[in-house]
Amino acid sequence: xxxxxxxxxxxxxxxxxxxxxxxxxxxxxxxxxxxxxxxxxxxxxxxxxxxxxxxxxxxxxxxxxxxxxxxxxxxxxxxxxxxxxxxxxxxxxxxxxxxxxxxxxxxxxxxxxxxxxxxxxxxxxxxxxxxxxxxxxxxxxxxxxxxxxxxxxxxxxxxxxxxxxxxxxxxxxxxxxxxxxxxxxxxxxxxxxxxxxxxxxxxxxxxxxxxxxxxxxxxxxxxxxxxxxxxxxxxxxxxxxxxxxxxxxxxxxxxxxxxxxxxxxxxxxxxxxxxxxxxxxx
Numbered sequence: 001x002x003x004x005x006x007x008x009x010x011x012x013x014x015x016x017x018x019x020x021x022x023x024x025x026x027x028x029x030x031x032x033x034x035x036x037x038x039x040x041x042x043x044x045x046x047x048x049x050x051x052x053x054x055x056x057x058x059x060x061x062x063x064x065x066x067x068x069x070x071x072x073x074x075x076x077x078x079x080x081x082x083x084x085x086x087x088x089x090x091x092x093x094x095x096x097x098x099x100x101x102x103x104x105x106x107x108x109x110x111x112x113x114x115x116x117x118x119x120x121x122x123x124x125x126x127x128x129x130x131x132x133x134x135x136x137x138x139x140x141x142x143x144x145x146x147x148x149x150x151x152x153x154x155x156x157x158x159x160x161x162x163x164x165x166x167x168x169x170x171x172x173x174x175x176x177x178x179x180x181x182x183x184x185x186x187x188x189x190x191x192x193x194x195x196x197x198x199x200x201x202x203x204x205x206x207x208x209x210x211x212x213x214x215x216x217x218x219x220x221x222x223x224x225x226x227x228x229x230x231x232x233x234x235x236x237x238x239x240x241x242x243x244x245x246x247x248x249x250x251x252x253x254x255x256x257x258x259x260x261x262x263x264x265x266x267x268x269x270x271x272x273x274x275x276x277x278x279x280x281x282x
Contacts, residue, residue, distance in 0.1 A: 003049050006057065014026055014065055025070050026061065029061060032074055071086050079097070084123045084159075089151070091122045098129065100189055101129035101133065103267055105134060107278060108134060108137070111184050111185075114134065115137075118188065119222075120142070122151070123148070123152060124143075124151070124166070126188075136163075139163055139165070140164075146168075182233070184235065185238060188242045189242070191212055192245040194218060220252070223248075228259065235281065242276065243276055244274070249275075
């Protein structure tokens with residue numbers, strides 16, 4: 001079988017499985033298996049496919065057709081200008097979360113050496129994205145779960161961003177918040193899907209850890225904890241920015257206002273969804 005025929009076969013399998021982006025997914029998996037990009041595939045489409053690589057490619061196609069997230073198969077995914085390691089047990093970085101990073105960076109643009117806390121860090125996407133924009137920042141990334149914490153450590157090492165320090169702890173435990181004070185900024189992309197909504201999510205989203213998705217009965221469990229336990233650790237004039245789910249911005253803004261934040265702003269993402277709530281401590 002030629003490279004071109006093999007690619008078309010893989011794309012066809014994904015299409016029949018109902019994959020929403022069969023061409024994109026097939027070429028990503030083809031590149032992982034054969035080490036060539038789309039342009040090289042076009043040029044060499046008539047070349048015979050290596051049998052071992054062919055077998056591996058079709059095995060990954062079958063995994064993807066079965067609903068395993070593309071990012072988990074690839075083992076890495078871009079976020080801003082970074083490439084982050086991902087896999088089972090950690091939330092996949094999403095493009096809309098970049099808005100959270102840029103919002104926080106804007107809030108800190110006049111702070112020379114900001115001390116930042118990233119809550120529910122996961123892969124470290126938010127912490128590392130912010131670190132790449134603010135090399136003078138000192139960022140502590142908090143993550144509870146072992147698998148996610150492992151990816152956080154790997155991504156800190158692989159990106160070479162030395163201004164991020166990982167700490168494994170539960171942000172819902174009030175005692176853990178006692179170790180922090182006088183922060184310049186708190187950022188977080190916490191779990192915010194309602195418990196009842198979890199079974200209705202796309203199958204591949206349900207492949208991601210529920211601990212990174214489940215925000216409780218109303219999706220606001222973590223925001224209440226942030227408001228009551230962590231926002232008081234901000235210094236006067238310190239900033240906070242969090243990602244929120246669709247329809248949650250107003251309630252989160254109210255929680256944060258009651259906790260002492262002022263100048264609250266709500267930022268919409270590229271789909272015009274209110275995605276980030278931010279403010280400064282009075």
